[in-house]
Amino acid sequence: MNNNKSISVQNLTKKFGNFTAVNAISFEVEKGEIFGFLGANGAGKTTAMKMLIGISKPTSGEAKVAGFDVYKDTEKIKKNIGYMSQKFALYDDLTVRENARFYGGIYGLSKKQIKKKTNEFITELGIADIADNLVGSLPLGWKQKLAFSVSLIHEPKVVFLDEPTGGVDPITRRQFWEMIYKQADNGTTIFVTTHYMDEAEYCDRVSIMVEGKIEALDTPENLRKQYGVDSMNAVFLKLARG
Amino acid sequence: MRLSGKNMKTILIIVQKEFKQIFRNKAMLPIIFIVPIIQILILSYAATFEVKEVRLGYIDNDKSSYSRDLISKFEVSTYFTLTGEYTSQKEGQDAIQKGKTDVILEIPSNFERNLIKEKQTALSVQIDAINGAAAGVENGYITQIIQGFNNKIRMDLMPYQPQQQNVKRIQFTPSFWYNQTLDYKTFMVPGIIVILVTMITFFLSGMNIVREKEIGTLEQMNVTPIKKHQFIIGKLLPFWILGIFILFFGMNIGRFLFDVPLLGSPVWILLFSSIYILVFLGMGFFISNFTDTQQQAMFIAWFFVVIFILMSGLFTPIESMPAWAQKITEFNPVRYFIEVIRMVMLKGSGLKDIMPQLIKISIFAVVMNFLAVISYRKTT
Amino acid sequence: MKRFIGFIKKEFYHIFRDKRSLFILFGMPIAQILLFGFAVTNEINNVKVAIYDKANDVESLKLIQNISASQYFEIDKMIYDSSEIESIFKQGQVKAVLVFESDFAQKLTKENIANIQIITDATEPNTATTIINYIGAILQKYQAGLNKTIQMPYQIKAETRMLYNPELKSVFMFVPGVMTIILMLVSAMMTSISITREKEIGTMEILLVSPLKPSQVILGKVFPYIFLSIINAVVILLLGFFIFGMPMQGGFLLLGLESILFIVSALALGILISTISETQQTAMMISLMGLLLPVILLSGFIFPIASMPKALQIFSNIIPATWYIIILKGIMLKGVGIAILWKETLILFGMTLFFIVLSIKKYKIRLE
Numbered sequence: 010m011n012n013n014k015s016i017s018v019q020n021l022t023k024k025f026g027n028f029t030a031v032n033a034i035s036f037e038v039e040k041g042e043i044f045g046f047l048g049a050n051g052a053g054k055t056t057a058m059k060m061l062i063g064i065s066k067p068t069s070g071e072a073k074v075a076g077f078d079v080y081k082d083t084e085k086i087k088k089n090i091g092y093m094s095q096k097f098a099l100y101d102d103l104t105v106r107e108n109a110r111f112y113g114g115i116y117g118l119s120k121k122q123i124k125k126k127t128n129e130f131i132t133e134l135g136i137a138d139i140a141d142n143l144v145g146s147l148p149l150g151w152k153q154k155l156a157f158s159v160s161l162i163h164e165p166k167v168v169f170l171d172e173p174t175g176g177v178d179p180i181t182r183r184q185f186w187e188m189i190y191k192q193a194d195n196g197t198t199i200f201v202t203t204h205y206m207d208e209a210e211y212c213d214r215v216s217i218m219v220e221g222k223i224e225a226l227d228t229p230e231n232l233r234k235q236y237g238v239d240s241m242n243a244v245f246l247k248l249a250r251g
Numbered sequence: 252m253r254l255s256g257k258n259m260k261t262i263l264i265i266v267q268k269e270f271k272q273i274f275r276n277k278a279m280l281p282i283i284f285i286v287p288i289i290q291i292l293i294l295s296y297a298a299t300f301e302v303k304e305v306r307l308g309y310i311d312n313d314k315s316s317y318s319r320d321l322i323s324k325f326e327v328s329t330y331f332t333l334t335g336e337y338t339s340q341k342e343g344q345d346a347i348q349k350g351k352t353d354v355i356l357e358i359p360s361n362f363e364r365n366l367i368k369e370k371q372t373a374l375s376v377q378i379d380a381i382n383g384a385a386a387g388v389e390n391g392y393i394t395q396i397i398q399g400f401n402n403k404i405r406m407d408l409m410p411y412q413p414q415q416q417n418v419k420r421i422q423f424t425p426s427f428w429y430n431q432t433l434d435y436k437t438f439m440v441p442g443i444i445v446i447l448v449t450m451i452t453f454f455l456s457g458m459n460i461v462r463e464k465e466i467g468t469l470e471q472m473n474v475t476p477i478k479k480h481q482f483i484i485g486k487l488l489p490f491w492i493l494g495i496f497i498l499f500f501g502m503n504i505g506r507f508l509f510d511v512p513l514l515g516s517p518v519w520i521l522l523f524s525s526i527y528i529l530v531f532l533g534m535g536f537f538i539s540n541f542t543d544t545q546q547q548a549m550f551i552a553w554f555f556v557v558i559f560i561l562m563s564g565l566f567t568p569i570e571s572m573p574a575w576a577q578k579i580t581e582f583n584p585v586r587y588f589i590e591v592i593r594m595v596m597l598k599g600s601g602l603k604d605i606m607p608q609l610i611k612i613s614i615f616a617v618v619m620n621f622l623a624v625i626s627y628r629k630t631t
Numbered sequence: 632m633k634r635f636i637g638f639i640k641k642e643f644y645h646i647f648r649d650k651r652s653l654f655i656l657f658g659m660p661i662a663q664i665l666l667f668g669f670a671v672t673n674e675i676n677n678v679k680v681a682i683y684d685k686a687n688d689v690e691s692l693k694l695i696q697n698i699s700a701s702q703y704f705e706i707d708k709m710i711y712d713s714s715e716i717e718s719i720f721k722q723g724q725v726k727a728v729l730v731f732e733s734d735f736a737q738k739l740t741k742e743n744i745a746n747i748q749i750i751t752d753a754t755e756p757n758t759a760t761t762i763i764n765y766i767g768a769i770l771q772k773y774q775a776g777l778n779k780t781i782q783m784p785y786q787i788k789a790e791t792r793m794l795y796n797p798e799l800k801s802v803f804m805f806v807p808g809v810m811t812i813i814l815m816l817v818s819a820m821m822t823s824i825s826i827t828r829e830k831e832i833g834t835m836e837i838l839l840v841s842p843l844k845p846s847q848v849i850l851g852k853v854f855p856y857i858f859l860s861i862i863n864a865v866v867i868l869l870l871g872f873f874i875f876g877m878p879m880q881g882g883f884l885l886l887g888l889e890s891i892l893f894i895v896s897a898l899a900l901g902i903l904i905s906t907i908s909e910t911q912q913t914a915m916m917i918s919l920m921g922l923l924l925p926v927i928l929l930s931g932f933i934f935p936i937a938s939m940p941k942a943l944q945i946f947s948n949i950i951p952a953t954w955y956i957i958i959l960k961g962i963m964l965k966g967v968g969i970a971i972l973w974k975e976t977l978i979l980f981g982m983t984l985f986f987i988v989l990s991i992k993k994y995k996i997r998l999e
Contacts, residue, residue, distance in 0.1 A: 062474045087476040100468060102275045103268065114264030115259060115475050143275075169474075275998050288926070296803050296940050300757050303938050347794060350957060350967050370784040376791045381964050383799030384674075385935055390791055391764060401787045408785055419777045420744045421694075422768050428720060429751035435756055458912065513765065525792045526944035546824055550655040561666050568758050570678050570726070590723060592794070597693045597754040600721040 010161060013040045015167050016061065021070035023056050030056040032221035038214075040166075043189065043199040045229075049249055052218040054202045055171065061200070062169055063087055069228075075166045088116070091160035094171035099156055101145030107161030108144060108160050116163035122242035123162065132159040150181035157188060161197070168192065170201040170245065186211050206242040215241070219250050225246050228250070261477060265485025269459075273489065277615040278513070287447045287497055291504050294443045298566065299435040308334040308352040310343050315363035321374075321400050325356070330392045347379050354378050354389060380508075424564050429597050440511045441592040442565040444501035449559070451530050452494040454609030455537030456487060461548045462542055464539070483624060487532040494528040496598055502596075523591050523609060526616050530584045533619035540626045558583040603629070635759025638843060638851040640833050645825075646855055656821075661870065668804040668875045668957040674801070675761050679707035680727045681719055684736035688725050690745070697773055698729070701766050720752045727751045727762045739777075795964045797880075803878075806871040807959035808932030810864060811893070811952045817860045818894050820918040822901035826852055827914040828903070849994070853898050862892045887973075889962070892979055893955040900951075900987035906993040926952040954979045 016038040020085035023031040038044045048054045061074050063083030072079040075089040099108040106127060113123035131140050134154060144152060153173060160168060170189075174182045177188045186208070193199050193213075201212065209215050209229060216226040223234055225248060229241055236244045274280065307325055311318050325331045334352040337343040343355040355377045365372040376393055380386035430437050463469040474481060498520070505511040535552065542548040562569075562576065563585040569577060580586045587608040594600035601610075647653060680698070684691050699706045707725050710716065719725045730748040732738070736860060739745040749766055751761040796803045826849075829835040835848075843851070871877035900922065908914040928934065930952040936944055947953050954975045961967045961975075969976065 064470070064473045084476055084478075087474055092471065092473070092474040094467070094470065100268075100272065102272050107268070107271060110265060112475075114267075115261060115472075115477050117261065123507075148282045221356075278913060282920065286920055290920075293943065297943055299938050300934065301938050302935065306937070324758040347959075348967050349971050350961070366785060366787065371786045371789060373786070373788045376789050378791065378793055380793035380799055381960055382804045382935060383801050384804075386793055388795070390793075393791070394789065397787055397789050401785070404787075405785050417741065419739055419774065421739070421774050422744055423747045423749055423767065423770055425749045425751065427751055427759055430753040430756055430759075433753055433756035435761065438757075462912075481663060509841075528916075533874055545911055545915075546828065547649065553919075554655050554659055554662070558662060558666065561671050567667055567671050568675065568755060570758075571672050571674055571676050572670045573782055575880055576666075581672075593754050594721065594723050598721050598752070600723070600725075604721045604723070 013044070014038065015040045016044075016072070016074050016200065018071060018072040021057065021060060021072050022068045023053075023060060023065065024068045029221055031060070031067075032045065032216070034221075034223045036194040036216055036223060036226055038198055038200060040198055041193055041196045041202065042160045043193050043213045045215035046200060046202040046218070047204070047206075047209055047211050047215055047245065048202075048218030050204075054218055055223040057218070058169060058171060058200070058202060062090060062092055085236070088163075089166045091165035092165070092171075093156050093160040093168070093173055095173060095175035099144045099152065099159060099211060102143060104132075104143055105140045105147075105155055108155075112159050113162045118163060126162050130161075134158065145248070153177055153181070154185060154188065155210065157185065161192065167198040167200060170199065172202055172204065174203065182208070193251075204241065206245055209241040209245075217245060219248055258478075258481060258528045259564075261481045262488070263483065265477075266488050269486060269489040273493075280596055283451065283493065283497075287451070287501060288504065288553050290447060291440065291443055291501060293510075295436045295440050295509060298443070300566075301385065301435055302385050302392075303330065304332050305389050305392065306334045306352045307331045307354045307356060308337050308343060308346050309356040309358070310337050310340065311358050312360040312364035313358050317363040317366060317404070318358045321358065322356075324396050324400050328396055330391070343377070347377065350379075352379075354393065356393075359574045367408075402519060411440065413432060436509050437511050437597065438593070439565075440501075440505040440509050441596050442563075444498060444591055445563075445585060445588045446560060446565065447492050447501055447586075448498050448524065448528065449531055450495070451497055452490050452554060453531040453535050453556065454549065455493070456490045456532045457538045457548045457552045458535075458545050459490070460486060460536060460539035461542055462544050465544060479624065479627065482535065483627065486534065488534055490535075491525075494531075495524065498524050505596075509545050511596060513596050515595035515601060517595075519595050519600075519602055519605055520592055523588065523612065525606060526609070527584060527588045529616040530612060530619050533616065533623045536623040537626060540623065556595050559583050562586065563589050565589055584612060587612050635843065635851060638847065639854050642825075642851055642855045646859070656817060656859060657863070657866070660809065661814070663813070664806065664809050664867055664870050665874075667809055667871075668802045671805070672801045674705055675758060676763070677705045678703060678727065678758070678762060679725045680704050680729060680762075681708050681710050681716075681725045682706060682711045683713065683716070683728055683730045685733040686731045688734075688736040688830050690736035690739050691731045694731075694747075694770070694773055695729075697769055698766070701765070701769060716750060723752075725752070725972070726755075726758060729766070784819070785810050800875070802871070802875040803964060806875065806877050807934075807956050807963065808865065808930070810867045810958050810959065811930065811932065812923070812926055813863050813867060814860050814890070814894055814950060815897050815922060817863055818897035819901035819904065819922050820858055820897055820915070821859075822853055822856050823904035823908070823914045823918055824911050825856075826905035827908050827911050831910055845994070849902060853902070856898065856901075857891075857894055859895075861890075864890050864894075877891065877963060878966075879963055881962035881968060885969060885972075886959075886962050889958050889976065889979075892976070892983060893951065896951050896979065896983035896986055899983060899990050903986060903990040903993060906990060925950055929953070930956055932956060951979055951982045953984075 014037050018037070019035045020033040021031060021035070022029065022033050046054055046058065056065065059205060060067045060079060061072060063079060063086045068081060074086045076215045077089070099105075100111070102163065103111065109127040110123055118126070121209065131137055136151070139147065144155070147204060157170070157173065174185055177185070182205070188200070189199055189201070203209065214226065214228050214231065216223050218224070225244070227235065232244050233239060233241065236247050238244055238247065270410060273283070309322055309325075311322065334346070337346060337355070340357065343357065346352045347355060358373045359374065362372050375415055377443070378386045378389055398455050407525060427433060460469070463472070495514055502513070502517070502520070506513055534555075542551065562580045562583050564580070569586065570578050572580065591605045591608050671899055682695055684695065695706065698704050708719070710719070710728070713730075716728050719728070724759045728750045730750065732746045737743050747770070749763060751759040751762050794801060826835070872879065901918075904914055904917050904921075927931065929936070929939070930950050931947065932952070936947050936953070939947070958972050958975050958979070961972050
């Protein structure tokens with residue numbers, strides 16, 4: 010793996026017929042960085058992300074995730090990343106532990122490892138009392154936090170979060186971000202899409218996509234300075250309006 | 252596809268998860284375990300083409316000893332129940348029209364006189380023939396009774412008729428192999444077991460993967476390092492086991508509740524069904540790859556099941572179909588399983604006898620699963 | 632009212648946008664009616680038989696010729712040993728074996744009586760008895776030819792008339808049945824699923840808090856299916872008339888009204904199912920197992936009710952389809968009117984009313 014780059018993308022493009030969803034984007038993400046991936050609905054965020062996690066083939070360009078090529082080594086990429094989306098919760102009809110056992114098993118973890126990791130996050134979240142409840146019976150905030158924990162069970166190098174905090178209350182969002190920070194401190198790279206602009210402030214660096222292109226990419230502080238405004242929200246509005 | 256230890260382990264993890272989900276769904280459990288019993292019970296009793304207790308009304312315009320004698324022959328027959336006497340043709344016709352009776356027997360006046368004097372007499376029979384097949388059978392019963400009555404009269408009137416000696420007769424003795432009592436249930440139960448195995452494995456596997464699509468977990472699966480074949484095998488294996496379980500369950504109900512014989516070796520049924528279930532799992536999986544909602548998947552599955560059942564020879568014999576329809580049935584896996592299960596259970600056929608069906612079903616299984624696997628894509 | 636129309640429009644869009652379901656919705660009735668009409672029949676044709684002719688003389692050969700000339704039978708093979716019978720039955724192709732006794736012709740001329748044994752594979756009892764009957768008829772005809780010169784005295788001739796269906800076509804039986812099934816499927820199953828679907832994806836609550844009245848929501852959901860059901864009924868009837876020559880003895884108006892009555896009762900059942908099921912899967916299974924199977928099996932559609940055990944006969948009375956099928960056959964084949972069908976109509980009407988009241992009650996309970 011080439012130095013400390015967790016993700017490196019060069020001229021990555023995806024076309025659907027005549028429509029160019031992602032237009033030659035390029036960026037790099039450092040190991041342990043929290044990288045915010047912003048854009049309005051339909052700007053191409055999700056398509057770009059799908060190419061990086063190996064479920065969509067790029068039309069052209071190059072990209073490496075955790076050191077593996079998105080054309081040739083999608084299976085290796087999958088072993089080294091975690092993924093969680095707003096849509097995805099865990100299986101409602103399995104308990105917390107059963108979900109963990111299932112996902113851990115899929116990544117080839119031994120029973121002992123799974124047990125250790127599960128106990129770790131159960132203690133950390135302080136949820137020993139609900140660990141054997143069906144996921145379906147838990148409130149949404151809990152589901153999201155659990156889904157995040159489970160997506161980390163195989164200690165991935167990079168975690169992709171697709172609007173992970175959609176629909177949850179501010180307090181839970183705050184707690185969620187604390188979990189993200191902690192994970193980044195441990196050296197995990199975090200790639201996160203969001204449309205909450207206050208969340209963008211929490212990221213180390215932020216990119217903003219407009220109509221398939223990356224229009225801005227820097228730390229939140231620099232971006233604010235560059236556009237002469239005092240919030241990410243204002244940066245975003247300026248860019249989105251062109 | 253290597254079946255290394257690690258590979259097996261991954262598959263096993265998916266199998267475990269599927270079983271947990273199946274057994275946790277309270278609404279599905281009765282569908283899997285109780286409905287089959289009820290279906291075998293009700294279907295076996297309801298699905299019969301036997302024609303019994305034909306309702307017969309009569310109009311006796313003669314009121315002679317012969318006419319009464321003939322009517323009493325119908326009365327004592329086990330095939331008929333008398334609905335009563337009607338006084339006029341109009342009344343009789345009304346009764347058929349209102350659906351109160353199936354057959355009207357009308358004996359004309361002079362019935363007895365003509366028989367004695369003219370040595371020939373007639374009567375008329377009207378049958379409600381909307382159910383054509385039943386009407387044919389009813390006609391057979393009626394002819395039999397009248398003929399019997401006729402022969403008896405002939406014997407009474409001319410016991411020593413010289414001419415009768417010269418009548419040449421071809422006598423035939425029917426014998427019914429494998430089912431002497433002509434019990435319809437012996438015939439239906441094996442077929443119903445096949446239908447149950449088919450419906451449960453096909454519907455559940457078809458809906459299962461679409462369901463993961465609908466709730467979004469399929470996308471999650473796609474970003475894990477799980478291999479295509481591991482996922483497919485892991486998802487389908489539980490339903491395969493379920494199918495085999497229902498087969499055994501059904502066969503035991505058949506044997507102990509309905510006395511359906513098991514003359515051949517169950518090993519051949521097991522061998523055949525192992526491959527057969529694969530065909531429908533592959534088909535269910537194939538359908539789920541092309542549908543987005545459970546509703547769509549179910550409709551398509553149901554559409555095919557109806558055609559498969561109607562063209563399987565379950566209710567009506569395949570030989571009766573027109574040639575083009577018989578050609579179509581050659582592509583119907585249900586047909587082959589019904590043939591095999593009846594052959595093995597009722598006739599004691601062996602591996603050699605079922606070989607043609609076994610080969611065909613194996614080809615279906617390979618083709619169907621090949622199509623299913625290539626149509627399932629983890630990437631877009 | 633305007634809102635209501637807008638809502639109905641939305642329902643139509645839903646249905647017509649889902650091409651696959653639409654295909655099934657219209658393809659299924661056509662496929663079923665064609666299959667039932669052409670392929671599904673009890674009449675036997677070209678049944679394969681084997682011959683074991685121990686005599687091999689003039690008479691036996693003539694008889695064999697007569698049998699092979701019949702459209703019902705096809706001589707598959709000749710066998711020369713009784714041990715072969717078992718093995719050919721096990722292969723399953725041949726359904727009957729005719730065994731001629733040795734010296735068949737000699738016995739017929741000298742002793743005036745000759746014997747044939749007909750061995751049938753009776754795993755399929757129906758076919759077995761039909762085969763025996765048909766072969767019996769061929770033998771009888773042959774025998775009558777032998778005795779041409781002898782006139783039998785004291786003959787009772789039965790003149791049989793097959794009412795309503797002189798050619799004994801099975802289509803006449805199946806068209807009303809298929810129509811009933813399709814109407815049941817479209818009306819009850821589709822509505823129950825489409826309402827539970829809204830429940831499952833959460834849009835039902837949105838509809839219920841909208842200014843639309845709950846009754847309007849349900850009516851709006853149901854209305855498109857009434858429309859679809861009627862189209863289906865018409866398609867089936869047209870196919871019946873033009874392809875299978877179904878008669879139409881009675882009045883169209885009565886047929887239409889009775890059909891609408893049945894559709895409404897099926898829709899009410901669909902609503903009832905949707906109030907008790909939480910997921911589409913459950914609604915689907917209840918519809919399939921609870922409605923469709925009883926309709927197919929116990930309504931007298933395929934299997935005669937009179938041949939069933941008493942318990943099932945009683946049960947068949949509480950199925951609306953049983954009555955609708957009686958009405959359909961009455962109008963289409965017998966040409967009877969309301970004067971005769973009033974009882975069945977009244978029963979169907981009562982059932983419909985009962986389902987509507989019950990589903991309104993259940994629905995209200997759910998809202999509280």
